Amino acid sequence: MTGPSGDFLPRLEEALRALGMVGDLRHAPLMLGYLEQLQRWNKAYNLTAIRDPAQMLVQHLFDSLAVVPPLRALQGQESATRIADMGSGAGLPGIILAICQPQWRIVCVDAVHKKTAFIRQAAGVLGLTNVTAVHGRIEAIEPLGADLVISRAFASLADFAALSGRHLVAGGTMAAMKGRFPEDEVAALEADTEWRVSGSVELRVPELDAQRCLIYLGSKGKE
Numbered sequence: 001m002t003g004p005s006g007d008f009l010p011r012l013e014e015a016l017r018a019l020g021m022v023g024d025l026r027h028a029p030l031m032l033g034y035l036e037q038l039q040r041w042n043k044a045y046n047l048t049a050i051r052d053p054a055q056m057l058v059q060h061l062f063d064s065l066a067v068v069p070p071l072r073a074l075q076g077q078e079s080a081t082r083i084a085d086m087g088s089g090a091g092l093p094g095i096i097l098a099i100c101q102p103q104w105r106i107v108c109v110d111a112v113h114k115k116t117a118f119i120r121q122a123a124g125v126l127g128l129t130n131v132t133a134v135h136g137r138i139e140a141i142e143p144l145g146a147d148l149v150i151s152r153a154f155a156s157l158a159d160f161a162a163l164s165g166r167h168l169v170a171g172g173t174m175a176a177m178k179g180r181f182p183e184d185e186v187a188a189l190e191a192d193t194e195w196r197v198s199g200s201v202e203l204r205v206p207e208l209d210a211q212r213c214l215i216y217l218g219s220k221g222k223e
Contacts (some may be wrong), residue, residue, distance in 0.1 A: 056160035
């Protein structure tokens with residue numbers, strides 16, 4: 001795949017190496033295939049405000065890839081983990097997780113029909129049989145029974161927990177992708193909900209000079 005800044009494949013391969021994901025180099029064509037689908041649909045359906053292909057590569061693809069290593073460490077690479085991606089938008093990070101981890105079952109949830117329609121189309125074109133798209137409001141759909149519930153720039157930590165916590169199995173983990181560590185959101189979460197921050201990981205997104213972190217949430221009753 002090429003764009004204004006040249007061939008994206010070498011940049012993607014370099015990013016995967018920087019993230020310690022050499023074993024995922026074989027998945028690079030699928031990742032670029034997803035990006036191509038996103039660009040094509042975005043012209044007609046406005047799925048994302050980012051329209052420049054080179055910016056999509058970094059701010060969507062690389063940003064989503066950055067959470068794969070910590071999630072693998074948390075869940076185990078060979079486990080049959082069920083993951084719910086809340087407010088998935090165009091399938092980020094859900095589609096990327098599905099490409100990297102064929103054993104994981106990914107459910108992408110969004111309230112905007114054109115976005116879940118895109119996820120279904122992209123999964124079909126890419127042959128991703130481990131992806132399901134659910135159109136509906138997170139608080140209204142049937143509980144998903146997920147081992148891990150993740151969101152990317154979706155809502156405050158308190159709102160994320162309140163809306164999405166019921167979709168976890170007992171002992172499951174919530175994971176929120178954020179920019180700078182949100183001290184105020186953490187304080188509100190722990191003061192006003194039954195959830196607490198159980199851990200966090202600093203993320204380094206290749207080619208992106210901005211702070212990113214992954215915050216894990218657990219029930220206050222879970223020791």
